[in-house]
Amino acid sequence: MITEAYSKVPSKDSFKVVIGGGSITRLTLANMLQLHDIDFVVLEAYPDIAPQVGASIGLLPHGNRIFDQLGLFQKTVDLCPPLESFYLRDDSGDVIREFRGMNHSMNERHGYPITFLGRQMVLQILYDNIKDKKKILTKKHVQKVEISNNSVLVQTSDGSFFAGDILVAADGIHSTVREEMWRIANEQSPGWIPPTEHSGGF
Numbered sequence: 519m520i521t522e523a524y525s526k527v528p529s530k531d532s533f534k535v536v537i538g539g540g541s542i543t544r545l546t547l548a549n550m551l552q553l554h555d556i557d558f559v560v561l562e563a564y565p566d567i568a569p570q571v572g573a574s575i576g577l578l579p580h581g582n583r584i585f586d587q588l589g590l591f592q593k594t595v596d597l598c599p600p601l602e603s604f605y606l607r608d609d610s611g612d613v614i615r616e617f618r619g620m621n622h623s624m625n626e627r628h629g630y631p632i633t634f635l636g637r638q639m640v641l642q643i644l645y646d647n648i649k650d651k652k653k654i655l656t657k658k659h660v661q662k663v664e665i666s667n668n669s670v671l672v673q674t675s676d677g678s679f680f681a682g683d684i685l686v687a688a689d690g691i692h693s694t695v696r697e698e699m700w701r702i703a704n705e706q707s708p709g710w711i712p713p714t715e716h717s718g719g720f
Contacts, residue, residue, distance in 0.1 A: 532557055536672050536680050538660045538687030538695050540567050542575070542637065545644035545654075547686060549588045552648060559680055561672065563659035568641035575637050576601075579628035586630070593643050600624075600631030660687065663698040 535551055537544045540562030551558045564571075577585065577594065585591040601624075604617040624631045648654055659675040663685060670685045687695035703711045 534558065534682040536670060536682035536685045537561065538672070538685060539563065540641070540645075540654065540656075542640050542644065544686070545641060545648075546584065546588070548653070549590070549644055549647055553588065558653060559682070560654045561658035561660055561674060561680060562654065562656045563675075565657050567645050567654055567656055568638045570638050573637065574634050575640060577633045577635075577640075579624055579630040579632065582630040582633060583628075588647065590643055590647060591630070594633055594635060594640070595631075597639055597643075598633050598635040600633055660694045660698075663695065663702065665702060 534557040535547075537548060537558055537560045540560050544560060545567075548558055548560050582591055582594070585594055600621040602618070602621050604620050605613050606615040606617075608614055621631045645651075645654060657676065658678065658680075660672055661675045662673040664671045664673075668683070670682055672680045672682070672685055674680070685695065687693065700711055700716065
C-alpha cells in the first residue's frame with residue numbers, strides 16, 4: 519500500500535516540489551524552481567520529454583518576459599522570428615484584414631514580441647535548460663496520491679514512490695491528480711467538493 523511507503527521515505531532537509539507531468543507550464547515551473555534553488559522532480563508519463571504532440575503555440579509578450587527572466591528568450595527568437603503581420607481570414611481562407619508592424623507594436627506596448635514555434639521546440643528549450651536531468655523522469659504516470667499533515671507521497675504506474683512537500687499538476691482533461699484530489703477531499707470532508715464539479719467540463 520502507498521501509505522506503507524512513508525516509512526521508507528528518508529527525511530527531507532529542504533522543501534521539495536513534485537511536479538506531475540512535463541508540459542510547457544510544468545517545465546517552466548521546474549526552471550523557476552531551479553533558478554531559486556528549490557528542489558523538485560518532474561514525473562512525465564510519456565517516454566519522451568519533448569514528444570511530437572500538438573501543433574505550434576504562440577508565446578505572447580508576458581510569456582516571452584517569463585522566458586527572458588529564465589534566460590531563454592533569445593533561444594526562442596533564434597528559432598523563430600517575431601510575428602510581423604497578423605491576418606484575419608474568413609471560412610474560405612480569404613484575408614479579411616491584415617495587421618502589419620506587429621513586432622514593433624508589441625515591443626512598444628509591452629516590451630516583448632509575439633513568437634510562434636512548435637510545441638516540441640518549446641519543451642526542448644525548457645528541458646535543455648535543466649541542469650540536473652535526473653530530476654526529469656519519463657514513463658512515470660501518476661497513479662495514486664496520499665497526503666499527511668506536512669508531506670505528499672505520489673505513486674506512479676510502475677510502482678515507484680516520490681515524496682515531497684507539495685504536488686503540482688495540470689495534467690489535462692483526464693487528470694489523475696484531479697481525481698485523486700476529489701477522492702482525498704471526499705474522504706476527509708465528504709461533500710466539500712460538490713459532485714457538479716466532476717461534470718464541469720474537466
